[in-house]
Amino acid sequence: MENNFKMIAKTFFGFEEILAKELIMLGAQDVEPGVRMVSFKGDKGFMYKANVSLRTALKILKPIYHFRASTEEHLYKGISGIHWSKYLHADQTFVIDTTVHSDHFKHSQYVSQKSKDAIVDQFRSRFGQRPSVEKDHPDLRINIHIDKDQVSVALDTSGRSLHQRGYRTATNIAPINEVLGAGMLLLSGWDGQGDFLDPMCGSGTLLIEAAMIACNIPANINRREFGFEKWNDWDNELFDTITDSLLKKVREFHYTITGYDKAPSAVQKAKDNVINANLQEYIKISEKNFFDTQKETKGPLHIAFNPPYGERLDIQMERFYREIGDTLKKEYPGTNAWMITANLEALKFVGLRPSRKIKLFNGSLEARLVKYEMYEGSKRTKFQMDREDEEAPEVEQIQDTNEEQENQN
Structure with a gap:
């Protein structure tokens, strides 16, 4: 001490x-x-x-x-x-x-x-x-x-920012920061005790961070260099002892982690990054358009994704976000779907009322991490609609609380 x-x-x-x-x-x-x-x-x-x-x-x-x-x-x-x-x-x-x-x-x-x-x-x-x-x-x-x-x-002590994990050598337009991705997953309650899907995986960051959380793999185990390694009191033997101890706590994962992207180039980059992270055993990536897919696993499914915001990608935003809501509602029963977006106006077109809404920042862009709960069967769907109406004030309260905190800060 x-x-x-x-x-x-x-x-x-x-x-x-x-x-x-x-x-x-x-x-x-x-x-x-x-x-x-x-x-x-x-x-x-x-x-x-x-x-x-x-x-x-x-x-x-x-x-x-x-x-x-x-x-x-x-x-x-x-x-x-x-x-x-x-x-x-x-x-x-x-x-x-x-x-x-x-x-x-x-x-x-x-x-x-x-x-x-x-x-x-x-x-x-x-x-x-x-x-x-x-x-x-x-x-x-x-x-x-x-x-x-x-x-x-x-x-x-770190040197370069710790979001530079060391596994991502290939990126697409507007990739999500690794620390932002990991924090988003932890806020969503992801703990590796179920199946996971990123339907718009881009360069694979959320997939890799999800697998590392699920397997309890240290976040920066693939990083090549830390600032303290050049310090006068650098202790290489102590560092090796620490990392060996952390790796002994890695656990097995018995569910699925799946990623989709409609762009072949993105799929290849994501696969390359997964290999860099030595996680190809746990992650499966396919070339698919999310809007043409349906739930492939039984039981609860945890979805997390970072859809385009329209900042650097040219898409028809209203139609795109409406299709997100339609696909989740029709094809993905029994899921908790989380997404982060800085296009706050586009959220209105999803057509689903989020049960949670958390204020974050993606770089300089104010964003929202939102949760949509999709239930099994028609009775559950009715229950979901009733529940959405009941939870509306709570959603606004969460948003107001975050904004009040930001003002105080």
């Missing part, structure tokens, strides 16, 4: 609670959800474990210093107060990522430049040489966050 230190896991809006749950399940201490982030404590081994395991984290930061600054002189002095030789050698490289929410500092690039000057000046003064800036593959990635006059300096 005495070797524990504070860390911050960055995430998307709406994923704070499920990320906190992930951290608690992993064994993190002092877990506290915030806005687009969750703070927690752990040791070096847990830092490795969190980066390899977490499905809904974008970054894991390790705060090292905090100070107040309202001028560039205060900023320079504060950054100079850190003993950078503890984290970086003069012959290594670094880069600074900055976010600014302050009236005192207007431009993040200027803050990064001023902070860089403070670091290299310290090395020149102490060692007669200085580290270089490297944007693509630095030895150390530094994160600076300024809120009003509060400056937080952290080391980026």
